[in-house]
Amino acid sequence: MADSKHSHLHSEAEKVWCISIIALTVLVCWRFTQALSFNFTSRGAFPDLYEASVLELQKGLDEGQFSSVDLVKTYFARIEEVNLQGPALCAILELNPSSLSQAAALDKERKLKGKRSLLHGIPVLIKDIIATVSSEGMNTTAGSFGLLGSAVSKDAGVVKRLRKAGAIILGKTNLSEFSDFRGNLTSGWSARGGQCTGAYFPHADPCGSSAGSAVAASIGLAAVTLGSETDGSITCPAGNNNLVGIEPTLGLTSRAGVIPISEHQDTIGPITRSLADAAIVLSIISGRDPADNYTFAQPPVVPDYTNALRKNSLKGKRIGVPRRVFMDNSIDTRDPYVVSAFERAIETIKRLGATVVDPADLPSADEIALAFPNETLVCAVDFKIQINAYFNSLLTNPTGVRSLADLITFNDAHPHIEKPDNFTSQSTLIISETTNGRNATFFKTLAYNKEIGATRGIDAALDERMLDALVLPAAGYSLATTPAALAGYPIVTVPLGFYPSTQPIRQAGPLTFYPAPGIPFGLSFIGTAFSEFELIGIAYAYEQRTKTRLTRRAFEAAIPKTQLKDVVGKH
Numbered sequence: 001m002a003d004s005k006h007s008h009l010h011s012e013a014e015k016v017w018c019i020s021i022i023a024l025t026v027l028v029c030w031r032f033t034q035a036l037s038f039n040f041t042s043r044g045a046f047p048d049l050y051e052a053s054v055l056e057l058q059k060g061l062d063e064g065q066f067s068s069v070d071l072v073k074t075y076f077a078r079i080e081e082v083n084l085q086g087p088a089l090c091a092i093l094e095l096n097p098s099s100l101s102q103a104a105a106l107d108k109e110r111k112l113k114g115k116r117s118l119l120h121g122i123p124v125l126i127k128d129i130i131a132t133v134s135s136e137g138m139n140t141t142a143g144s145f146g147l148l149g150s151a152v153s154k155d156a157g158v159v160k161r162l163r164k165a166g167a168i169i170l171g172k173t174n175l176s177e178f179s180d181f182r183g184n185l186t187s188g189w190s191a192r193g194g195q196c197t198g199a200y201f202p203h204a205d206p207c208g209s210s211a212g213s214a215v216a217a218s219i220g221l222a223a224v225t226l227g228s229e230t231d232g233s234i235t236c237p238a239g240n241n242n243l244v245g246i247e248p249t250l251g252l253t254s255r256a257g258v259i260p261i262s263e264h265q266d267t268i269g270p271i272t273r274s275l276a277d278a279a280i281v282l283s284i285i286s287g288r289d290p291a292d293n294y295t296f297a298q299p300p301v302v303p304d305y306t307n308a309l310r311k312n313s314l315k316g317k318r319i320g321v322p323r324r325v326f327m328d329n330s331i332d333t334r335d336p337y338v339v340s341a342f343e344r345a346i347e348t349i350k351r352l353g354a355t356v357v358d359p360a361d362l363p364s365a366d367e368i369a370l371a372f373p374n375e376t377l378v379c380a381v382d383f384k385i386q387i388n389a390y391f392n393s394l395l396t397n398p399t400g401v402r403s404l405a406d407l408i409t410f411n412d413a414h415p416h417i418e419k420p421d422n423f424t425s426q427s428t429l430i431i432s433e434t435t436n437g438r439n440a441t442f443f444k445t446l447a448y449n450k451e452i453g454a455t456r457g458i459d460a461a462l463d464e465r466m467l468d469a470l471v472l473p474a475a476g477y478s479l480a481t482t483p484a485a486l487a488g489y490p491i492v493t494v495p496l497g498f499y500p501s502t503q504p505i506r507q508a509g510p511l512t513f514y515p516a517p518g519i520p521f522g523l524s525f526i527g528t529a530f531s532e533f534e535l536i537g538i539a540y541a542y543e544q545r546t547k548t549r550l551t552r553r554a555f556e557a558a559i560p561k562t563q564l565k566d567v568v569g570k571h
């Protein structure tokens with residue numbers, strides 16, 4: 001009270017001085033906060049989504065630096081920049097209209113109860129053959145208009161596991177239509193998605209069939225992705241897009257709810273930027289599924305594959321080089337750049353403490369080189385049976401396609417969408433349709449394939465020389481994946497090298513075929529059934545020593561610019 005009286009005694013000059021001080025203080029405080037907040041972001045406190053690992057994202061989510069809603073919005077913006085605009089990579093087919101609300105719910109749950117797993121609130125992109133329940137709003141089509149609008153009643157087995165772990169399915173990725181089982185078409189092309197191209201050279205052949213998943217992972221359009229492999233479809237795009245790919249043992253991951261080629265060869269696996277991320281994803285998607293009884297062949301307990309991530313894993317290991325499989329007639333495996341990078345990799349593997357046995361050929365190497373017609377026979381017979389069962393399992397299909405025969409007719413009846421110029425072939429579908437079930441020839445051939453892949457193939461090579469794994473280039477379009485494909489055995493692929501900037505372009509045009517300037521290629525470690533834990537350890541030791549992925553980036557226009565800083569706190 002007394003003070004208020006006193007205040008009347010202030011002179012006019014004092015008043016002005018006082019106001020100035022207050023104004024100055026406000027200004028200084030404001031500038032200081034501005035500077036602080038600016039430097040907070042400019043110091044790179046947000047992970048760069050081009051390379052961000054699952055653990056880095058979990059750290060930011062746990063610390064409340066950003067939310068899963070922020071992550072979904074940022075990835076959506078990054079996809080928008082490069083998918084149809086700019087370099088038009090055509091890697092993504094559809095976005096999940098429910099992902100923002102799912103992310104909000106998962107953010108809330110994290111605050112209340114903590115995270116369910118290392119994939120809690122992490123956006124994942126999946127190949128368009130992996131079913132997601134239709135009520136969520138996405139199609140599952142294998143890239144075909146023949147399945148557009150078709151309704152599945154359930155998530156695929158691997159999707160159920162992802163969701164239980166708290167992952168967010170961000171969208172579906174483009175692919176070679178029907179996982180490359182339609183006809184003689186370029187890799188990464190589907191009628192619905194158009195031609196997917198790689199991010200390391202304009203119009204680059206991305207390799208397939210999991211092309212969109214690989215291209216998306218290569219430039220950070222999601223944290224991690226899933227692909228599938230029947231023979232080469234994870235390994236090749238992982239290698240050609242500077243990524244890690246794991247093709248698991250047949251029966252480690254469920255194929256329930258996946259648009260099939262062959263139950264005797266199909267597998268679902270991660271395509272990621274690092275072994276650490278791949279190990280996290282594989283640990284979550286592996287496991288038994290009553291809806292795919294092949295999964296009952298796996299050991300009773302799925303290991304936590306992240307425990308395999310030890311830099312000394314190559315110490316004391318015996319690694320074999322099956323020269324005759326990879327020195328086949330394909331251009332890339334005899335390419336001097338691939339061969340010299342591979343020879344350097346062998347030296348690195350030795351320096352990391354392993355004994356390299358070279359050569360360590362598969363006794364069946366000559367038969368592997370001729371295996372294609374027999375592999376195709378098994379796949380063609382299986383495809384007809386399994387795709388018909390898939391069509392049958394649909395709740396509805398507005399296109400009316402309910403069998404393989406219908407699909408062929410549908411493609412012929414809608415040439416403007418399913419058979420555009422240069423993409424008319426459906427020869428593989430037609431061959432498959434001519435088969436008549438699993439007869440005596442089929443079972444004989446299947447047994448023969450298993451024998452040359454496993455018994456007289458990978459297992460013979462490993463056992464005869466007491467090896468832990470085989471190593472060879474994951475070069476695109478070669479026989480390098482065939483023994484493992486026939487055997488149902490695992491392959492773990494890591495970046496090996498890049499074509500030089502001076503590499504001549506083999507064929508220009510709508511698609512610049514491999515090789516091309518700066519195009520990556522991979523290194524594959526192959527083992528016996530359910531040896532993923534050992535292979536991940538071995539590949540991790542190599543990855544951590546070389547860090548090849550970080551030595552080259554995508555071409556400038558293919559690198560999305562939107563980052564978390566552009567989204568966090570902005571509405």
Ligand SMILES: *[C@@H]1O[C@H](CO)[C@@H](O)[C@H](O)[C@H]1NC(C)=O
Binds near residue numbers: 134136150
């Ligand atoms: C499938 O795609 C169509 C056409 O793009 C779209 O209208 C629809 O919402 C999508 N989802 C489902 C579940 O059909």
Ligand SMILES: *[C@@H]1O[C@H](CO)[C@@H](O)[C@H](O)[C@H]1NC(C)=O
Binds near residue numbers: 184185
């Ligand atoms: C596949 O198509 C390409 C390009 O049209 C052609 O050169 C090649 O001969 C075809 N291969 C087969 C097996 O039909």
Ligand SMILES: *[C@@H]1O[C@H](CO)[C@@H](O)[C@H](O)[C@H]1NC(C)=O
Binds near residue numbers: 293294296297
């Ligand atoms: C899966 O079930 C089918 C029939 O239900 C059976 O023929 C087949 O042998 C089983 N496969 C495995 C790996 O258990």
Ligand SMILES: *[C@@H]1O[C@H](CO)[C@@H](O)[C@H](O)[C@H]1NC(C)=O
Binds near residue numbers: 421422
């Ligand atoms: C079809 O392929 C030829 C040869 O590669 C190319 O010149 C032409 O532009 C292609 N047409 C379309 C529509 O992609």
Ligand SMILES: *[C@@H]1O[C@H](CO)[C@@H](O)[C@H](O)[C@H]1NC(C)=O
Binds near residue numbers: 435436437439440442
């Ligand atoms: C079994 O089916 C395949 C594929 O249709 C065919 O090539 C083969 O001749 C058949 N074998 C027998 C014994 O009928």
Ligand SMILES: *[C@@H]1O[C@H](CO)[C@@H](O)[C@H](O)[C@H]1NC(C)=O
Binds near residue numbers: 367441448
């Ligand atoms: C294909 O499989 C049959 C068994 O059905 C086998 O006798 C034959 O040698 C195989 N062909 C090749 C080229 O390996």
Ligand SMILES: CC(=O)N[C@H]1CO[C@H](CO)[C@@H](O)[C@@H]1O
Binds near residue numbers: 035036039042
């Ligand atoms: C307070 C502070 O560190 N300010 C710095 C923030 O970053 C800008 C630009 O990098 C610098 O100019 C400021 O000095």
Ligand SMILES: CC(=O)N[C@H]1CO[C@H](CO)[C@@H](O)[C@@H]1O
Binds near residue numbers: 092
């Ligand atoms: C999410 C997205 O961009 N989807 C596009 C995939 O490609 C087809 C064909 O170009 C487009 O119609 C989709 O909008």
